[in-house]
Amino acid sequence: MEISTKYDPSQIEQKWYEHWLKNKFFSSKPDNREPFTIVIPPPNVTGVLHMGHMLNNTIQDILIRRARMQGKNACWVPGTDHASIATEAKVVNMLKEKGISKKDITREEFLHHAFAWKDKYGGIILEQLKKLGASCDWDRTRFTMEEDLSAAVIDSFIHLYKKGWIYRGVRMVNWDPIGKTALSDEEVIFKESQSKMIYVKYKLKDSEDALVVATVRPETIPGDVAICVNPNDERYKHFIGKTVIVPLVNREVKVIADEYVDMEFGTGTLKITPAHDIADYEIGMRHNLPIIDTIADDGTMSEAVGITKYIGKDRFWVRREAIKDLEEQGLLVKIEEYKNQVGTSERTGAVIEPKLSMQWWLKMSEIAKPAYENVMNDTIRFFPEKFKNMYRSWMENPRDWCISRQLWWGQQIPAFYLPNGEVIVAKDKKEALLIANKGLTNVDGFILAAERGNIPYSDIPALYTENDLTQDEDVLDTWFSSWLWPISVFDGFKDPNNADIQYYYPTNVLVTGFDIIFFWVARMIMAGYEFKGKLPFKDVYFTGLIRDKLGRKMSKSLGNSPDALRLIDLYSADGVRFGVLYNSPAGNDVLFDTGVPKSQKQEDIDAFIQDPDSHNSKLCEQGRNFTNKIWNVFRLLKTFEVSDSVELPNTALVIDWFEANFNQALSEIEDHFEKYRLSEALQAVTKLFWDDFCDWYLEIIKPVYGKPINKIVYEKSVEFLDRLLRVLHPFMPFITEEVWQNIAPRQENESICVAEYPKVNTFDKTILQEAELAFEMVKRLREARNSRKIQQKVRIDMIIKAISKTIADVYIKWMPIIEKLANVEFKGSVKDLSESNADSVKIVLQNGSEASLSIFIPEGLKDEERKKAKEDLEYYKGFKESVTKKLSNEKFVANAKAEVIENERKKLADAEAKIKALEEIIQQ
C-alpha cells in the first residue's frame, strides 16, 4: 500500500492515546522500583487550556515519560483546584444570567448550583491535557474540594490553631469590592495609575485660618477623624491641638502630631481616615481616634458617610462628586495630575479598598523558618537559581497570611460560636458541641475532643444543643487547600501512614510558573515541613511566562492568548509541544505570537501559517515539519528491499560513526536533563535525529535507486531509528509511537512509552574526528560545485593533496562516503602540486583543523575564488602574526597552562600550512 508523503496526525494521536489508556501505561502503584513523582499544579476546575498550561505540562510530561522509560515507577498525579474566588465569580455570573441573585438564595442552594456547574463544565481542562499527550495517572485525579481533601484542610486548620499559629482578629485587610471578600497581600497587584491630587482647605474653628491638605481620595473626607502634621514642622506647630472643620460634613476634629508625616510631601499635612487607609489606621490607634467606616462592602458609600446624596453611590462617582462639591463650597485649592500605585485584585481586577474587618490569620514567623532555610541551603533546589533571591526577599520577613474569605465556594472555617461569643474550633458541629458541653476550656478557649479525658460523655450535663452553635460564615483561601496538595493527593492527612504517601512523598520535581512562587511554592514547602516534617519536592523547575510578541503577559482581557486547541489542530500535539519548548529555557519568558485566527476559513488559516512575523507559530510549524521528517524516515526504510546476498557496502564505516555519534549526543542530552535544560535537550535531540541521522547517515547508507540494501546495514539502521525514537519520545510522544509501532513487529500490548530508554555507552572519539574531516571535505566539494554552478548530477573527478600522511589516510579511508555524498570520483592523491593537471582547481579547507587540503577539480578557477583565497591569505597571515606574538611573549609562556601553549603551537602550524596552500592556489 502507498504510504502518504505527509504525516497526518489527526487520527493517529487519538488512536495512541487510547492505546496508552487501555493498557494502563500511566497508572502507578507502589512497588519495589524507584519512584518518580510529580504532582500537577492543579489548574482551576473551570479553566481552559492556555499557553502557560501547555508549556508547563509539556515539561512535566517530558520528565515523567523519560523517568518511566528509565524503569522508574513514574507517577504523575493530575487534578484541579476549586479556585474559590474565580469560580464563585463565574457561578454568580451564571446565576445572574438565570435571573438569580446570590443574596436571594441560601448557602446550601448556592453550593448546589456551584457543584452542578462544576460537574458540567469542570475538568474540561483535564480532557484538553489528554490532547496534549499528558501521561497522568488519571485514576488518581483529585479535586481540592472533594471530601477527603477538604477534610485535610480542616485538619490542618485545627492543627495550626492548636499550635496558636492561627488567630482571629480585626485588622486592616485588602478588600475586593467586586468579589466582596478580603484578600491576602499576595493577591493584590499594584498598578500605576494616573490620579488627581486634590488640595483641600480645612478651616480652623473660630478662625479665618485654614490648613490645606492634599489627598487623592476626596471621597473619604467624610471619614476623617483628625488632621495630622509632623511635630517638627515649624509651619504647623501652632496648629497642633487646634480644631478644624472637616469639609462636606462639617465635623470638628483635632490637629494632631505624628512623626509618620513626611514634611516634604504634599503640603506636609495628612488627613486621617482610619477606616480606609492602613497608615491612617495605625496613627488612629496610636492617638485613640474613632473609626468612621464610610464605604460598604460593595464599594458604595454607606450610611455613615452622612451625606444623603452620597449614600449608596459608588466610591468613584462620589470622588468626582466630592470634587465638585468642594469647589462649590470654595474649599478646593487646586488639582494636580499625579501618578501613584493603586492596588487591584489579582482575580477580579477591582480596585482594592483597605478596610477594617474581622478575619482569620496564619502567623508566618515560625512556619516559614524551615521553608526558608531548606531552600537557601539547596536541600530544595530551584531551577534556575535566580529565583532563590526572590524567594529570600519574601521569606525573610513574611507577613501574616489572611486566610479567611467572605465567599461560599470553599472549605468553611471550622470555627463555631456559642451564644456568648466563645469560639470553638473543631472539625464539625458534633465535635464542637462535645467540647462546648464538656464545659472545659483551655487558654485558647477550646479543647479538642481527643483531650477530653476519661469522663463518659453521657455523664456531662448538656449545656448546649446544636442550635446554640453557629459556624463561621467564611471559607478558607484557596491556597490554604492547595498548599497541602503534594500531601493531600496521597491522603497523607486522612491516613498518614498509607502506602502511597510513604512511597511517593516527597515528590521529585515541581514544575510551575514563577508567578506563583509565594502563593503556592513557598507555602507548599512550609506545609511539607510542618505536616510531614519533610520537603514536599526535591527540585523546582520554574517556567517563564508566555508573552505575546509585544512582550505583554498573555491574558484573557487583552485577548492576546492563542487558542491552545486550535494550535494543536493546526500543528498537532507533537508540533505544539516542540514549538512551545524549543526556545524556552527554564525561567525565561517565552515570546509567543498571538494571532491564531478565529476564522475556520482555509485562506485565513493559510495566511496565518505563512505570516513570517509569526514567530512561535513558526516554531510549532517547525515541530510539525519535524514530525513529517520522522514520518518520511519511516517511509524510506519501508521502501528498502532487503537482501542478505548483497555485499556489505564500502560505506558501512558510517555505522560505527553513528554509533559513536549517538552515544556522544546522548551523553550531552543526559547532561542537559541533569540540569533541567530541556530546551537545549530538545535542540540536541533534533540535531541528532535530523542532521546526523537523516542528512548524513541515511544519505550514506541509502542504496542506489532500485537496488536492494544489505541486510546488516538495514537492521542496524532500524535499530538506530528505534533508539532515536525512544530518546525523542518524551518530547514528541505520538509520532514516535506511530513509527515505532510500525518499524518492527510489536505485540498488541507494547508501547514505546514503556520501552527502555537508551543508556550512554562509551564511544570511539577517533572515528568522530575522522568523520569531521571527511564531512568537512564533502561540504567544501559541495561549495565548490555550487560556486561554479556544476549541477548535482554531474559526476566530477577529484584528486587530493594532503599535507600529512595520517590525514591523507583518513581521507582515503572515508573516500567511498565522500564520493557518494559529493558525487565525485577519486582519482588518487598527489604529493606535489606540480604533478597535477594544469587546469586543476585548488580549494583550501578553511576549517580543516589539523592540516590543509587541496582539492582538484578539472574546471577553471573562478575569479571570485581567487579573490576569496587572497582574502583568506591576508586573514591567516594576520592570524599567524598574532599567534607568533603570543608565543614569543615570555609572560604568556610562563603563565598559561601547558595545553593552552600546545594549542597555540598547533594553531601556528595550521596557519603556516594554510598560508602555503593558499599561496599555491593564488599563483595558479
Added chain:
RNA sequence: GGAGUUUUAGCUCAGCUGGUUCAGAGCAUCUGCCUUACAAGCAGAGGGUCGGGGGUUCGAAUCCCUCAAACUCCACCA
C-alpha cells in the same frame, strides 16, 4: 525607595571553569536544486566592535567599576 535580572546576527536565544567545540544555533534573507523518503524537503552562502566607557590580566562576550536602556520582584507618601 530597596533588591535582582537582562543587553551577543534582522528576530528568538546558546555560549556552564577567562585561552580553537569562541564569536554559535534555529528562524528570517540570498543562491542553486521537484536528486525516486521528505519542497512540511535537500545542498550552499552572506549577516555580529558580544549595549557604551574604563579597569584587572600575557589573554575578556566571560572577572571588576561606571554609565545607558529594558524587565521583574518587594515596599509604598497622603
